[in-house]
């Protein structure tokens with residue numbers, strides 16, 4: 001595993017740090033090393049001679065900032081310090097004393113502060129334990145309103161290290177240099193407006209210490225390109241045939257929402273699945289054939305309103321003939337009997353969109369308890385609340401862990417930081433996405449893509465949640481690529497399907 005995959009809480013980071021110090025690494029030496037690494041990165045961003053304000057807190061986050069202040073001073077930057085605290089931790093206090101002997105200007109009041117080009121935020125790191133209040137809160141708000149770039153050390157001051165919640169107020173960083181290991185709070189959706197562009201500053205924490213604290217198989221992992229690519233069905237075996245490359249059944253679409261079926265089909269097409277069957281209302285059959293000529297389109301009997309009345313498969317196949325089934329996009333809630341019918345299948349099943357709304361209506365947990373094989377639920381926040389009305393979703397990671405544990409399903413909660421949990425509470429977080437994907441139909445593409453990947457992992461020793469994570473990564477990377485080429489306004493769901501393949505070719 002690479003360091004980029006690990007995610008830690010404040011308590012875990014403290015335990016890891018304690019092991020390193022007990023093993024003999026001096027605290028001051030580690031702070032010096034970290035400060036040096038931060039400076040290297042800063043020098044790549046800030047040109048020499050610029051004026052840099054340094055915000056110094058009472059703990060070791062402030063200590064890091066003071067090492068940075070000293071180094072930038074010697075490298076020819078114009079540095080000043082804002083340090084409003086009466087009591088500092090010992091090591092921080094020593095560094096502060098030295099910066100004062102160097103005559104680096106220091107201020108306690110924001111009204112006295114000179115202008116600046118960049119700000120380094122070393123007020124609080126993972127030691128923040130209560131709300132920021134009074135004059136410190138006023139200072140944080142003052143700096144945010146200045147609209148000058150801010151670089152936060154470890155985590156933007158004011159964010160809860162685990163939940164990403166704002167405690168009172170928080171620095172809105174332009175960059176966050178996370179130290180050593182990714183803090184969970186930085187990957188929570190609510191932290192997003194504060195984090196800016198985040199990167200990891202690796203300061204060589206021994207793997208043995210990481211595993212000793214978070215276990216051999218960490219509970220919470222960050223999806224990276226490497227983890228995602230490693231589960232793709234590539235390369236294909238030299239000798240194979242279409243049924244060996246998975247057979248996916250999509251159940252989707254209605255007269256009202258015909259496009260959802262097409263987009264789901266196009267998402268599945270991009271997955272490379274060997275065989276694709278799509279069950280739609282009879283009246284949509286020719287439309288689907290024209291859009292997806294390679295797929296087997298199954299026309300189903302319709303309700304009066306143009307929804308699927310029942311899934312009528314061709315002779316000699318049944319629901320268990322498929323290696324995966326995905327159901328929901330464009331379905332409508334007109335026929336709720338379809339969900340109890342489909343949940344009987346013994347292959348992995350993805351439920352999305354209206355399939356989730358029906359599931360919530362007929363009872364999420366009792367329905368899923370009867371499932372004999374894996375179920376993947378892919379709700380956005382609104383659908384999640386309907387499915388699991390009793391689960392508090394302030395901490396999205398905790399929320400999906402609880403939902404997955406209670407339902408026995410793998411839960412993918414969509415959002416700016418899509419996260420996936422299996423029933424044992426093992427979580428994947430997708431750390432990169434784009435608001436360009438906030439458009440109708442983009443979820444349908446994900447369902448098809450995920451279905452196609454899931455259908456292909458049969459007989460392979462890959463966990464289903466790992467393939468779900470790969471689909472989430474692939475989908476968001478396609479969004480990012482499309483937005484780069486066409487702006488954030490140019491990523492309609494059809495266009496998105498056209499950018500899936502280029503992600504892999506890149």
Ligand SMILES: NC(=O)C1=CN([C@@H]2O[C@H](COP(=O)(O)OP(=O)(O)OC[C@H]3O[C@@H](n4cnc5c(N)ncnc54)[C@H](O)[C@@H]3O)[C@@H](O)[C@H]2O)[C@@H](O)CC1
Nearest residue numbers: 017031058059060061124125126127128129130131132154
């Ligand atoms: N974990 C590691 O291995 C390393 C950690 N380092 C730095 O150390 C930081 C953690 O240091 P600390 O544990 O000293 O914690 P912090 O520097 O985050 O802050 C803790 C201090 O702030 C005070 N405080 C907390 N909440 C407050 C509030 N709302 N208002 C006013 N005061 C408040 C506390 O009483 C304490 O004095 C990391 O974020 C990182 O920057 C680095 O120096 C080197 C390596």
Ligand SMILES: [K+]
Nearest residue numbers: 124153155157
């Ligand atoms: K900070």
